[in-house]
Amino acid sequence: xxxxxxxxxxxxxxxxxxxxxxxxxxxxxxxxxxxxxxxxxxxxxxxxxxxxxxxxxxxxxxxxxxxxxxxxxxxxxxxxxxxxxxxxxxxxxxxxxxxxxxxxxxxxxxxxxxxxxxxxxxxxxxxxxxxxxxxxxxxxxxxxxxxxxxxxxxxxxxxxxxxxxxxxxxxxxxxxxxxxxxxxxxxxxxxxxxxxxxxxxxxxxxxxxxxxxxxxxxxxxxxxxxxxxxxxxxxxxxxxxxxxxxxxxxxxxxxxxxxxxxxxxxxxxxxxxxxxxxxxxxxxxxxxxxxxxxxxxxxxxxxxxxxxxxxxxxxxxxxxxxxxxxxxxxxxxxxxxxxxxxxxxxxxxxxxxxxxxxxxxxxxxxxxxxxxxxxxxxxxxxxxxxxxxxxxxxxxxxxxxxxxxxxxxxxxxxxxxxxxxxxxxxxxxxxxxxxxxxxxxxxxxxxxxxxxxxxxxxxxxxxx
Amino acid sequence: xxxxxxxxxxxxxxxxxxxxxxxxxxxxxxxxxxxxxxxxxxxxxxxxxxxxxxxxxxxxxxxxxxxxxxxxxxxxxxxxxxxxxxxxxxxxxxxxxxxxxxxxxxxxxxxxxxxxxxxxxxxxxxxxxxxxxxxxxxxxx
Numbered sequence: 001x002x003x004x005x006x007x008x009x010x011x012x013x014x015x016x017x018x019x020x021x022x023x024x025x026x027x028x029x030x031x032x033x034x035x036x037x038x039x040x041x042x043x044x045x046x047x048x049x050x051x052x053x054x055x056x057x058x059x060x061x062x063x064x065x066x067x068x069x070x071x072x073x074x075x076x077x078x079x080x081x082x083x084x085x086x087x088x089x090x091x092x093x094x095x096x097x098x099x100x101x102x103x104x105x106x107x108x109x110x111x112x113x114x115x116x117x118x119x120x121x122x123x124x125x126x127x128x129x130x131x132x133x134x135x136x137x138x139x140x141x142x143x144x145x146x147x148x149x150x151x152x153x154x155x156x157x158x159x160x161x162x163x164x165x166x167x168x169x170x171x172x173x174x175x176x177x178x179x180x181x182x183x184x185x186x187x188x189x190x191x192x193x194x195x196x197x198x199x200x201x202x203x204x205x206x207x208x209x210x211x212x213x214x215x216x217x218x219x220x221x222x223x224x225x226x227x228x229x230x231x232x233x234x235x236x237x238x239x240x241x242x243x244x245x246x247x248x249x250x251x252x253x254x255x256x257x258x259x260x261x262x263x264x265x266x267x268x269x270x271x272x273x274x275x276x277x278x279x280x281x282x283x284x285x286x287x288x289x290x291x292x293x294x295x296x297x298x299x300x301x302x303x304x305x306x307x308x309x310x311x312x313x314x315x316x317x318x319x320x321x322x323x324x325x326x327x328x329x330x331x332x333x334x335x336x337x338x339x340x341x342x343x344x345x346x347x348x349x350x351x352x353x354x355x356x357x358x359x360x361x362x363x364x365x366x367x368x369x370x371x372x373x374x375x376x377x378x379x380x381x382x383x384x385x386x387x388x389x390x391x392x393x394x395x396x397x398x399x400x401x402x403x404x405x406x407x408x409x410x411x412x413x414x415x416x417x418x419x420x421x422x423x424x425x426x427x428x429x430x431x432x433x434x435x436x437x438x439x440x441x442x443x444x445x446x447x448x449x450x451x452x453x454x455x456x457x458x459x460x461x462x463x464x
Numbered sequence: 465x466x467x468x469x470x471x472x473x474x475x476x477x478x479x480x481x482x483x484x485x486x487x488x489x490x491x492x493x494x495x496x497x498x499x500x501x502x503x504x505x506x507x508x509x510x511x512x513x514x515x516x517x518x519x520x521x522x523x524x525x526x527x528x529x530x531x532x533x534x535x536x537x538x539x540x541x542x543x544x545x546x547x548x549x550x551x552x553x554x555x556x557x558x559x560x561x562x563x564x565x566x567x568x569x570x571x572x573x574x575x576x577x578x579x580x581x582x583x584x585x586x587x588x589x590x591x592x593x594x595x596x597x598x599x600x601x602x603x604x605x
Contacts, residue, residue, distance in 0.1 A: 029509055029511075029521055029566065030521075030561035030562075030566050030568070031509065031511055031519075031520075031521030031559075031561060031566050031567075031568035032509065032511055032521065034559065034561060034568050035511045035512055035519055035568070106486065106487075106489075106509070107486045108486045108487040108591055108595075109483065109484055109485055109486040109542065110482075110483040110484075110542075111483045111484045112486070113595050113598060113599075114483075114598070114602070116599075117598060117599050117602035117603060118602070120603065123599070124595050124599065125592070126487075126588060126591060126592055126595065127509070127510070127511055127512075128510040128511055128512055128513045128518065128519075128588060129511075129512060129513070129588075129592070130512065130513050130514070130585075130589075131512065131514075133589075133592055137596075144605075149605075151605070152605060181605075183604070184604075185604040186603070186604035186605060189604070211604070214604075215601050215602075215604055216601075217598075217601050217602055218601065218602065218603075218604050219602045219603065220604070221604075248602075249602070250480070250483040250484070278480075278481070281481045
């Protein structure tokens, strides 16, 4: 095993490993590329082996053309993340088991480090580095590939059995592997995976928990446990685990979305408000994060409307609308929620938040009609609805309102054509259109019941 | 972040702003030989730390082999801990890089506080050690 070799033997083993391998160094800084190349050269690499890339695109191209066995990248490559090159390497490299992916970067943030660990990067070296640290880190990672410990070799065998569908065999292999290491979290994780294949979900849970006894932040065991609870619809337990994962591995926006979703499912609405407060202090927000936080705020707002905490609901809707920055789908959700509770005046205030350039669009026009449906005479609503359809603005809500109002007005002749047209454009909503034609409009929950004062101005604090 | 504490995660702790922040290093370089100063907004990067020196990336024309520099480093962690180091240094090697408007220089310190230098290096060494511990715990090997 590599760890038992003395330093000279390790150096020789590394020279043997690196010999003939193509090495890609991707870093925007030429000086940094030179530093890394110099140290690797001192470890036995030859100049002809190096390809240097100053940008993500250059590096991506080099990976496709050359399939380098060793990639050393900065985490920050202009607007792109060097970590994304790992997927490229995995896609293009035929001898992946022997290849190396190393991040060498000035980005010392925990979010970057955690993301790298999640993706199974071989090692992470921060700048400024000492030559000694660089050598030791890279050598250790490389020697893990050439001469891994028995524990990892057995796990690899088990993984092959798992991939081949031999779950029972794999389980025996993994259970044997766990006797070979002092902290066999990974072995227990793979046992859990084997139990998953065997549909033994409770035993699977036990395997992940066993793994976590050795290592409380073992990423695979945590995610395995979360997925196990989520599949069994044990939402509260899943929520607790996903919160832990996000605590230690903060950067994954998809996980944040899972956290938000579970916060809603487990009715932890106050958590959502706290997440929003934290969210507003993060500089680096992506589209998905924004979308999900807005959606979560809207769901919370709906909940508070149902619970007669109207002022609080409005506050959350305001926050969602501000964060949404003109994203019309969110504004639409807010407006429909308010109208469900007869809050047409408040809904109209949110309608005004649609950006000017979107006001000719179907989302704005549909919401405008929906508000008119609660505030204007029937004939005007019908007239408006027909006008929108004649402009080719088609939306299920427009059809729904028009169908219902036409039915109320006794326009039976036009009704059938309308329903058919609606079904043609939105076939999955046929049942809703049929229902609209038959059901008189239900009175919305009264605004006072929602805890929102009917007068304009600052809503009074709803009693909790 | 201590993974040994198995306390339930509070929502307020769920996302820490500091997790998204990196260590910041402010570097000031004065060329005492030419009596010029590298502009404060110039791209200066601390690449390597040696026992008694450093490797820096500087704008081209900042200095040359044999020049003396006054360098000052101030590092701030996401937790707002600060550590700094000041020294005079000699340019042992200055490499102009072909495709970059950059100079890669190797400096050796002339007059410096050894204990201060060790403390400064520890700021980075300890973060590197934390990362390695985290990797080992997160991956399980």
